[in-house]
Amino acid sequence: WAASRAIDYLYTLDNVNKQQIALTGLSRNGKMALWTAAYDERITAVVPISGGTGGENPFRYTADKFNNETVELLTWYRPHWLHPRLRFFVGRESKIPVDQNSLMALVAPRGLMLTSSITESAGNHWGIEQAYLSARKAYDFLGAGDKIAIDLRNGLHSPAARDIERYLDFFDYAFGRGDIKPENKLYFDYNFSKWLGISGERIDPLSYPVKGTGELLMNNSGKAINDIQGWRLKSDAVRKEIVRMLGDEPPSIGPGEQPDYKREVVGLPRTGQDIKSEPFLFGTLYTKNNASAASVNKKLPVVIYLHEYVYAMGYARSGDIINRLANEGFAVFAFDQTGFGTRIEEGRLFYERFPHWSKMGRMVADVRWSVDALSVLDYIDPQKIYVAGYSLGGSVALHSAALDERIAGVISVCGFTPMRTNLPGKTAEGIYEYSHLHGLIPRLGFFAGTVNRIPYDFDEILGCIAPRPVLIIAPSWDQYADTDDIKECVNEVRKVYGLYKNSDKPELIIPDDYNRFSPDMKEIMVSWAKDNLY
Numbered sequence: 463w464a465a466s467r468a469i470d471y472l473y474t475l476d477n478v479n480k481q482q483i484a485l486t487g488l489s490r491n492g493k494m495a496l497w498t499a500a501y502d503e504r505i506t507a508v509v510p511i512s513g514g515t516g517g518e519n520p521f522r523y524t525a526d527k528f529n530n531e532t533v534e535l536l537t538w539y540r541p542h543w544l545h546p547r548l549r550f551f552v553g554r555e556s557k558i559p560v561d562q563n564s565l566m567a568l569v570a571p572r573g574l575m576l577t578s579s580i581t582e583s584a585g586n587h588w589g590i591e592q593a594y595l596s597a598r599k600a601y602d603f604l605g606a607g608d609k610i611a612i613d614l615r616n617g618l619h620s621p622a623a624r625d626i627e628r629y630l631d632f633f634d635y636a637f638g639r640g641d642i643k644p645e646n647k648l649y650f651d652y653n654f655s656k657w658l659g660i661s662g663e664r665i666d667p668l669s670y671p672v673k674g675t676g677e678l679l680m681n682n683s684g685k686a687i688n689d690i691q692g693w694r695l696k697s698d699a700v701r702k703e704i705v706r707m708l709g710d711e712p713p714s715i716g717p718g719e720q721p722d723y724k725r726e727v728v729g730l731p732r733t734g735q736d737i738k739s740e741p742f743l744f745g746t747l748y749t750k751n752n753a754s755a756a757s758v759n760k761k762l763p764v765v766i767y768l769h770e771y772v773y774a775m776g777y778a779r780s781g782d783i784i785n786r787l788a789n790e791g792f793a794v795f796a797f798d799q800t801g802f803g804t805r806i807e808e809g810r811l812f813y814e815r816f817p818h819w820s821k822m823g824r825m826v827a828d829v830r831w832s833v834d835a836l837s838v839l840d841y842i843d844p845q846k847i848y849v850a851g852y853s854l855g856g857s858v859a860l861h862s863a864a865l866d867e868r869i870a871g872v873i874s875v876c877g878f879t880p881m882r883t884n885l886p887g888k889t890a891e892g893i894y895e896y897s898h899l900h901g902l903i904p905r906l907g908f909f910a911g912t913v914n915r916i917p918y919d920f921d922e923i924l925g926c927i928a929p930r931p932v933l934i935i936a937p938s939w940d941q942y943a944d945t946d947d948i949k950e951c952v953n954e955v956r957k958v959y960g961l962y963k964n965s966d967k968p969e970l971i972i973p974d975d976y977n978r979f980s981p982d983m984k985e986i987m988v989s990w991a992k993d994n995l996y
Contacts (some may be wrong), residue, residue, distance in 0.1 A: 465498040480636045482506055486629060488620065490543055493517040500568035507573030507636035509629045512619055514584045516544055522555045523589030523764045526978035527853035527876065529772040529779045531584040553976025554941050556890035566597035566996040568766045571606030573636025577613040577631065580649060580806055581728050581774050587614050588650050588773045605816055609636060609645035649810050652901040661817035665908040670915040673754045673882060678921050678954045690961050697926045700866055707905050712816060720744040724804040731781030731796070737788050743835055745777065745797025748788050756900035763846035763996055764793040766832050768855030769802065776803020786988045791996060793842060799858070800824045813901070822861060822902040829862040833869065846870055848995050850987065851877060852979040864926035865892040871931040871995050873987050876977045878920045879943035881952045882913050921951045922969060925958040932968035935983050937975040945972060969989040
């Protein structure tokens with residue numbers, strides 16, 4: 463309202479070109495700039511700078527699994543920014559009837575540049591790119607595709623003078639008085655169709671059999687599996703299917719030590735003064751102070767902790783769970799997964815470099831290399847190497863443990879929902895989360911219309927982990943999962959554990975909560991780890 467009143471005033475001045483009025487603002491003023499331009503057509507061009515949630519980042523990509531400026535945070539910590547009714551959508555952001563891509567489309571065909579830093583803590587440049595690609599359709603439809611731009615800079619929340627120069631260049635370009643075009647560099651220029659063109663791959667889903675629930679303890683001949691030997695034969699076949707879907711891993715000597723100056727930009731998790739940290743491989747190894755010296759006669763158990771979809775920050779937002787685990791006597795190893803935090807650029811051209819591999823395959827390889835390195839440390843117990851994670855991290859943890867028997871146990875929080883029953887529309891993202899949105903397992907995209915033919919599912923993954931301990935935390939209001947399907951999956955897996963005389967495992971806890979890693983869930987995780995893994 464105030465911005466439009468300022469334009470009212472500008473319209474009264476004879477020395478103002480009314481066809482060349484631009485608007486910009488930083489942070490909450492970036493939000494304001496975008497909203498104003500959507501409703502005031504007197505604005506010729508707008509550059510909302512690092513507006514975050516309510517600005518250039520869609521609400522549905524600010525859910526807790528992205529760990530940025532969430533709708534929950536805005537509605538209780540910044541209640542004066544947006545209307546309180548937005549809080550009704552906390553935990554079900556995908557149900558919001560409109561989103562920022564639609565708001566951006568209202569600016570068309572006038573000039574719009576979306577800009578943010580790829581490493582600012584409240585940002586999510588992956589989500590911003592999704593909004594840009596969507597809004598660009600409206601611009602293209604109106605014949606104004608050159609009037610929408612995206613400028614994802616390095617740095618933190620506030621832009622530098624060099625960044626402001628590009629914003630002014632865009633205003634000149636939108637006004638028709640300059641020729642410097644925006645670069646429009648994308649960091650997540652992935653879609654399933656593009657991958658098909660790069661890889662040339664084709665899979666006929668109809669060549670795979672339909673598989674339903676209740677078939678876990680049946681072999682390929684349809685006969686019941688009644689003993690451990692029979693299950694091991696099937697689990698070997700399941701692992702081959704997992705590896706096939708993860709793609710063709712190229713030869714490697716492993717990562718080795720990887721110091722990175724971007725660590726200083728992204729930052730490290732906030733840990734207590736009594737927690738020791740040291741660089742290790744491509745991440746950081748945490749222990750209680752003097753733990754390694756005090757463990758000459760008792761080696762430490764270690765948890766490899768895998769972060770969620772925190773594109774800008776990677777594991778830098780994992781300080782609380784690292785503190786909790788380390789204070790209970792666990793060593794904790796955390797690192798940025800490929801495409802996140804300090805490794806954003808690594809993910810940008812991943813499929814141009816490895817068209818027949820997958821990002822999930824690379825993430826699983828990183829876990830395997832971590833196990834290699836941790837198992838030879840003199841103060842780490844190689845028999846007590848565990849993997850835990852939330853959201854994306856929970857899924858990577860399960861895939862890793864299924865393929866690597868050296869991993870002694872797993873904790874997965876909001877890490878999966880069965881895929882073969884995840885029909886389109888049943889959950890917020892379906893299997894598109896893996897195949898189309900984040901490009902984790904592109905080959906799953908061939909099964910988008912026939913999910914009951916997917917070659918492997920999480921019941922088989924969990925079965926491959928048996929008889930090792932597993933904790934699954936699956937909140938009942940998770941918009942990305944179906945709790946009833948998870949219950950049925952775990953009940954089937956317990957039959958596999960029953961072959962090992964341990965039919966009460968894996969352990970499933972269903973809090974009355976939405977998809978987030980709450981303090982209560984962290985307490986459940988750490989308490990269970992102390993009782994079952996230490």
